[in-house]
Structure formats: structure tokens, C-alpha cells
Amino acid sequence: MNDLTPTKEQREARLEGMGCKRKRVEDIRFTQGKGNYVDDIKLPGMLFGDFVRSTYAHARIKRIDTSKAKALPGVRAVLTADDLKPLNLHYMPTLAGDVAAVLADEKVLFQNQEVAFVVADDRYIAADAIELVEVEYEELEPLTNPFKAMDADAPLLREDIKGKMEGAHGPRKHYNHIFNWQVGDREAADDIFASAPVKTKDTYWYHRTHPSPLETCQSLASYDKVTGHLTIYGTFQAPHVVRTVVSMLSGIPESKVHVIAPDIGGGFGNKVGVYPGYVCSIVASIVLGKPVKWVEDRMENLSTTSFARDYHMTTELASTQDGKILGMRCYVLADHGAFDACADPTKWPAGFMNICTGSYGIPVAHLEVDGVYTNKASGGVAYRCSFRVTEAVYAIERAVEVLAQKLGMDSADLRLKNFIRREQFPYKSALGWEYDSGDYHLAMNKAMEAVGYRQLRAEQAEKRAAFQRGETREVMGIGVSFFTEIVGAGPSKNCDILGVGMFDSCEIRIHPTGSAIARMGTKSQGQGHETTYAQIVATELGIPADQIQVEEGNTDTAPYGLGTYGSRSTPVAGAAIAMASRKIRAKMQMIAAHLLEVHHNDLDWDIDGYQVKGLPEKRIGVKEIAWAAYHQPIPNLEPGLEAVNYYDPPNMTYPFGAYFCVMDIDVDTGAAKVRRFYALDDCGTRINPMIIEGQVHGGLTEAFAVAMGQEIRYDAAGNVMGASFMDFFVPTAVETPHWETDFTVTPSPHHPIGAKGVGESPHVGGVPCFSNAVNDALSFCGSVHIDMPHDAWRIWEAAEKLGLHKAA
């Protein structure tokens, strides 16, 4: 060693491994317009498909006349359910164990439902042809109110399963009923509620909304009639699952189905499921032997492919007089729309709603969920959250606020009193989860100090007094939320999708000259996997991150994986990377032992190579080991340096955080101004702090959107009211608040690198925080709960009902 020998720190920095704010490799192409999204792909002879859609929410199809459309020059085919029936493709299985119509068969069940698929030479001709397809409907009574779905005289929606009273999740109580799901000890919960001194009970509606990524859902199918190979490009968050479903539906062997998910323009849960557009583009390509592209427009995206939420949650808490929570009961009526197309693991009809006891040591709880059909689009996807976790966290975080109000107690103090304590982890919840790790008191106290919580409450008291004296028309709300997420689905013992366990995978290949490629079963939609995954490999294998290529979204080259959603990429695939790397490192150790002529147990790993114990100058670097792996026979070892790992997680991970929002509301206009928003996240080990911060900003912005205005609404006739960006609230830079971020680090004890996942936490914690701020602002006037979305009109309406305008 001499002065030019790099120090340990220099060698470490050169790797750009875990913990470093590495700039994203994806940005080099995205900032130059060189991304490659589905609609950017143009194949020779490519045709374009588009849908004729239902104008009614509920109607019988009397007649479809496609003759005029077919006669239009440039139209190649018009498909209806009758064309798909012989192939048994007019219905497709959903991830929730139901079936969904690909093209409406005899009946339409929601407005804008797919009725016919037109294939033409270009998108303009296809649009012309749609106008020429004549559909005659007989209108039926629409069912839009989920509370009336199980009435004795409710209209029958699903004629296709009319007599099938055993659903995918047990018996159905009514022809519009989907499932009943119960968790916890009802008797014990009822006993607690019978004797508890303090009880609260309210129904919170978490309204229907939509993930609405900026790029809509799209696919391009290309069937080669000569070889029998089917290639599908698509906006797929889970490309391997799509391959399996396509193979099962089409009968084409999975080996001849090649699914490619190129760059994806945001997903947020919208691009997990399989939609009629995908199926129709595939069928049309097989029938016509030409590539067929399908691209959703925004109206179609918002009104057909996968809404989120729509849970009516009656939530009860029981407590002592001094605020010790004794029990919880929650009953949910879930509006699933026309088909049960929730993207949940198979055994979880209401996702992980049973995380609804939140961050609190609630000893007894019971949860019951009924799912019903209505004349609305299907979905129920996890919009920037793990399955139904947003709903669960909203229920408990509203309920805690309502209880605090009833007790006359500060809601932050009530939380501190009931938190699961650090020494209780791993903590088994009353509804069956085992929380891996956490230090909730540390996080909450740090956050309260950072925002000056006690001073804020003092300021609020002064402002309220001033309001009551008539000196101001503004009221101040302090939103508090403390969330525990459950992500990283999941252990195959209780999580599968269509029977495939929810493991994930990584294959790493080290090239002779020491650079590497990692191939993954997940698929980034903006999360920056190419950057962060390389950082994990860099730290584990001592190869600089910029020499590691990360490849995703290609089912021919990647090992099987379940994809990216529910914040599972880092918890599951991130673990697979570490484990595959460690297999390679074990082999490198054997090679190094041979090259250094020592026993492998006499070697220590040292950042980017192996060194002989006690002799730091006697070392060999990864580059030389890689070269040797390919160029030198090593006794008892195969040549080459690669490994694959399929990681089946032993448990979920449980990220958590403390969020605070300060809001000022003008009671006369209903305008709400976010003065301050502070988010403290604990996602365990932090791989790239820059990307974590970006994820938090984005998740908070989507939380702001959902809480403050974003909604897919239906009128009584089943007309969808908010299906364009004119009506559907997507905040611009002007409305979006400034975000302050902070963190604590509590590694996951069961994850190879201790990481928990972060992409969805800000959304999960953010929504109740905004809603709690609005509710808190008006609580001193006697308001207990106001439903979201809290747009200016609804806040004004709430103020009106509270009589605040009469005093003006």
C-alpha cells in the first residue's frame, strides 16, 4: 500500500451502494425523450383497436349491427361477444376469483362497458368505425346505491352467476352479494363493547377514486402465425402474471408467449389487472395475424379500468375514561361495481383490511366485510397502497380522532397512550398480523417536536377564540396521523395470485470483465429500480453501481416474479437481489481462496474483494475473481459466476410514520390552505435517500388529491360524473403544498438488508392526515365527522350545516 492506494471510504464511495443519493440512470433517457413506452412502439403492418362502449349503466343488448362499420374502408374486423364465445373468451377470470366480461354478453352492467372492438388501419379510422356500430339497448333499472344492493327487490345484476350461491370466498347471501369476510373474535369484541365505559361509532366513507397514471393502459399484441409465437407489449406492473393468464386463456404454451413491459408512465395500482383491451388486442392479432395496438384514452381510463376504494366503514372503538383503547369493531360495506376485479392476493377478498387496528395495542377486535355488486365499473385496486391498507388506516386514524374528541383528550396524547411499545415487537395483532419492528413513540415524539405540536395547539386555541369573538372567519385545523403499513406481499403460505406464490426473483450474472447484469421479476413504473437495485448489488458484491445493468419487464429473460405493486419490490425483490448476490459471493470466496492459496475460512470480505485474515495487503478484488471464474479452471468449481434467487419472504414488512398537517380554512368560501405538512417515515434501511424523498413527495401529493377533491362519482342513473381531467382533480404545482420530510430508521429484522418499502406510505398516512386536519378545524363547532373528498364546496356545505354562516 502507498499514498495512492484508495482508502476504505474512497473504495466504498466509488461503488455508489446502499445509502447513497445516487442520481438515477433512467433520467438519462427520459430527459432526452428517449424513453420507450408502449405507444412509442410501431411494428410493421400494425393495426389499431378501439371500443364501442355502453351508454347505459344497466341495459339489455337487443341487437348489435356491425355491417356499416365493417364496410368502412380501412376497417379490418369488428368483434363482439358472439365472436369471442366460441373461443370461450367473452369472459375472463379476475384476480379476485370472479369473472369479468371482455365484451358485454347480452347485458351491459356499467356505463362505458366494452361492447364491441373495432380494428382498423389507424386510430382515426377506428374512431370513425365506432360511430358506425349500431347497438340497440333495452334500459334496465340501475343499482348504484350499495346499501340497496341486497334488498329483496333489488335489480339482479349478474345473470351469468345468478344461481351460483357459492362464491370464490364462501357463500353468497344474495344475488348481488359477492362475499362476507370476517376476522377476529366477535364474541370477545361484543363483550368488551357491552361493558366499556366509552364507545364511539361512526361510518366513514372512503369514496371511489382512481389511480390515473399519466400514461393510460395500453397494449400491443403481435401474433406470428408461422411460428405460433405471441409477443405482447403492455403497461403491465406484473408481466409474468400476464403471461400466465394469457397462456391459460389462449391455450398457447407459456413458452411461446413473450410479454414485454417497456417503460411505464406511472402505475399506482392501475396496471396490475388484465383488461378487456389487452384481451381484445391479443385476440384480434391472433385472428388477423397482424400486430394490434390498443391505447386507452383518459375518459376510458377513468371510467373503466380499475377504480380504487369505495368502502363504507362503520368503525367502533371502546375505551376507558382515561383513553385506554379496549376494543375495536369494524363493519365494511364494499362497493365492487359490476365484477369483483380487486387486485388482492387470492385468499384476501378485502385485502389486508385487517391491519385496521393500526399502530395501537388494541387487545380485542373484530372485522367484517361484505362485498356487493353495483352498476359501476369494476376494480378495487390498491391505488398507491398495499391491498386496502389505505382504507384500514383511514378507518382507525379517523376513529382515534373521534374518540379523542369524545374523551376531551388531545389526539396525539391518545395515540402515545395506546401505541404498541418498542419492546412488544414482534407484535401479534388482534386481527392476526405479526408486526416485525417499530419504535412508534420515538417517531411520534420526534415529529411532535419538529412541528412544535404543543405551540400549534395553543395557537389553534387562540384562533378559535378569535373566531368565536367574530374577529376572523378563518379556522385552523391540525391534522395528525400515525400509520402502520403492511407491505411486501408476501409469504407464499398465505399470499398467492391465481395460485402462484407471491415470491419474487433475481438473476445476477457477473461478466468476465467484472461488470454485471441483474434481471428481475418486478417492473418499475417510475420508482427507479434500475438505480436502486444496482445499489444493493454494488454493496453486496463490490461492483460499482454504474457497471451493473438492471433489466426488468421481459418475461423471456427474467426469472418468474409477481411484479411491482403493494410496495413489494424492495421487501421481496430487493431481498432476492441480496440473496442472489450472497450466493455469488460464496462462490467468489472459493475462487479467491484458490487464487490466494488459503483456506476459504481464512478470508474476510472487504468492500470490493476478499482479503486474508490479518493480512490486509494480501487481497484480491472482485474484478480479478470474475476474470478467473471464466478463464481459469478452479478445482471442484463450475466455470462462470451467476446465481438466481427466488425469495419467499418469511413475513410482511411494516413501515410506519408520523404525519402532521396545519391547515387554515375560510368558512365562508370553504377554501382550505395547507400551511405546513411534515412527514416522518420509517421504512427501515434506506437504500437511496433521494429516491425515498421523491417517493414521499409523490405519495403525499396523491394523498392531497384524494383527500381534497379527487373522486369518481356516479349519479342515480349510473352515469359516471368525473371521467376527465376537467372534473377529476389532479393537483397542479400551484395547489400542491410544500412537503417537509424526516425519518427514523428501524430495520426489518427478517429482511436480508433490513429494508421495508416506502412508495406507498405517504399516501396511506397522508390521506387521513389531510382529512383529520379538515375535521379537526371544524370539531370545535360540534362536528364529529365530515366525509372526503374535502373540496371547497363540501367544506362550505359542512360549515353551512354547522350554522357557521348564520353568525357571519
Next chain:
Amino acid sequence: MSKIQKMHVTMTVNGETVEGLVEPRTLLIHFIREHLLLTGAHIGCDTGHCGACTLDIDGKSVKSCTMFAVQAEGSSIVTIEGLAAPDGTLHALQEGFRMMHGLQCGYCTPGMILRAHRLLIENPNPTEAEIRFGISGNLCRCTGYQNIVRAIQYAAAKLNGTQFQEAAE
């Protein structure tokens, strides 16, 4: 429906003269993406709200899904593909967006950068409020805008030859 007569269009795109035969109803964004194969600009809505299709046309930021290709006859257009210097050096905005993590999925990015480009020509030293207002015709679903604002501030400083001050958290 009778066959639609095509029209000849000529325009300058990224300094080069291009021409094509289009139907009068062909949207400019489709001409740029599908005839010229410049796929950097995207389509994100149907209502002119999202700005993913923003191009710089004759010195103005234009949402190219709101105009027909034939209306761009004789125009001079800059797309994201034409923003870097001829030698490949990235524009300060392209650099700033990467340095400040001003993008995630990348779908809004070309439109956002082109809008910011025109904004900085019109107002080389904008305040944060002016930046936020200036890009309010461009939607981003991923970033929450905060880092986009910083990216534009970074670029403004670089273009002005001044020091970029990272805003305190």
C-alpha cells in the same frame, strides 16, 4: 364516409425542414410522434389539461394535441429531442431535472422541460411562485412538483451563471 383528401405540410422541426401528407384532422402530436417518429412528447389526456404533449412552437409553449398538423404549416418547432446542443451536451434543464430528481416515470418530463424552457426564456429569474404558476398547465402524477421546481431553479442558476442555492428543508 368518403375518403378524406390528404394535405401536404411543411415545417421546421429541431432545425430541419420536414414534410408530410396528412389528413386535415390529424393532430399535430400524432404527426410528430407517428410520422416523424419523435416520440418524446406524449399524450396523457384528451382535454388539453395534462401538457404531456407540450412542444415549443414559434416561440410559444403549445399543447400539440390541441392543434392540427396542418395548422403548423410553416412553423418552427422544437421538441425534447432537439433541446440538447448539437454536440450532445445536455440543456441545463435536462441536467437540472436529473440532478434534483425532478422526474420519476418520465412521462410528463419532455413536456415539462419544454414548458420550463420557454418559461426561463420569458422570465430568466423566476420566483418559486412564478415557476409553480408557469408550469401549472403541465401535470405530473409522480413527483409532487417540489423537485421539479428545484430542477428549474437549478437550470435558471446555471443559465444565469449564478450559484444555485438549495432551498432549506
